[in-house]
Amino acid sequence: MNIAVLGGTGLIGSQVVKIINAAGYEAVPYSLSNGVNVITGEGLDGALKGADVVVNLTNSPTFDDASPAFFQTSMDNMLAAAQREGVGHAVILSIVGVDQVPDLVYYRAKVLQEKILEAGPVPYSIVRATQFFEFMDSVLSWTSDENTVRLPKTPVQPLASADISKAVAEVAMGKPLNGIRNVGGPEKLTLDELGRIALAAKGDKRTVVVDDTAGMFAAVKGDVLTAPADAMLAGTTFREWLASRR
Template sequence: MKVVVIGGTGLIGSKVVTLLGEHGHEAVAAAPSTGVDTLTGEGLAEVLEGARVVVDVSNSPSFEDRAVLEFFRTSTGNLLKAEAEAGVTHHVALSVVGTERLQESGYFRAKQAQEELIAGSGTPYSIVHATQFFEFVPAIAAEATDGDTVRLSPAKIQPVASDDVAAAVARTAAGAPLNGLVEIAGPDAYPLDELIREALAARNDPRTVVTDPHARYFGTELGENTLLPGPDALVGEVAFADWAASRK
């Protein structure tokens, strides 16, 4: 089965391409560097020829509110149109656990718009909601930093290994369309402030983490469970502590 992976040269996409290939599928990495641009439509018709499944794990190069909304609306619209013309029978997209609860954030409004386009397209689809990747922990700290202080909410977060996310996306792509959502999260939940405090200490980072229940997470104030998956979520195998230790 031919599967085209949009964003197939990135962190998750490259892993998905490898996993699908190991299971006998013809997995094609599509990205601007391979001549496929979903914003302009360049190369889409050619790469989708003969494809049964499209996996979209691409992300916006800019997180500015207007730019990120334009990216997801345009790229997703172009991709869905090209898929319909090519006869693609399953669209798989990677999104974020809690997207619908994080609508104060321009980024998550854009992801919600993407999901709505997919659900309304008429193409059978599956959306994989992942919690934040372990690799994203430094970006969470950076976004919350003011001088030497990192101000964070004690709301719970259940981060996940990128390997586990890629495995969930690949399994979803190889299966029947869900016409709905599946969630993937790591095995352990942490208060966000404690997670970042431990991560900074492990790297001998001198910044101080201050607990603030009203601290904003990428523009949104968090409730205790805003970032957590539901009870039916898939659970990854890799623990954050083990992953962090392996990175030293």
């Protein structure tokens, strides 16, 4: 089985490539660095030539109003190339609860990406994951100063990128789901709880203040970002992951 991984040099993509190759299949990473551009279409036909599966892990460079156009163009180009080259399975990574946060333009853009794939000519699979542990540093930086970090009490169920990568690789090596597989972490926490754990692990003395208007996740209502009942749950907790990085 030959698997083309678009965005294959990023955080998730590089791990997906390693997992697939270790399983005895051939995964090849593609990105701008080796001449594949999902926006212009340059290099896509060559990347997908002879591929049985394409995994698209490319992402919009911004979370703003430009993100829908990125996913529209990149998906149109990928699916057209996949159809020309006879690729039999297309996989994307999305977000748990993505269709339940209409106030976030980036989430609407990811819903658009899913809908384009579902309506396309290639059998498909969508892996929806909860937030990455690795994303927490960015979340802390959005609404912080030298003394405090402001975070909403948004419930989340995060997991390590290694566990997300394993889920994506397993789906890519299997038959098309023509549906969604949800993946989540082992424990539900609120963002302010995660913030306190992360700061304590680094010896950061700043105070976490609950502010339900702070940051991107202030737009999230209820527990829609936690794993649904049918989700596969990873085993590594946030504290265990933080300890492994020391």
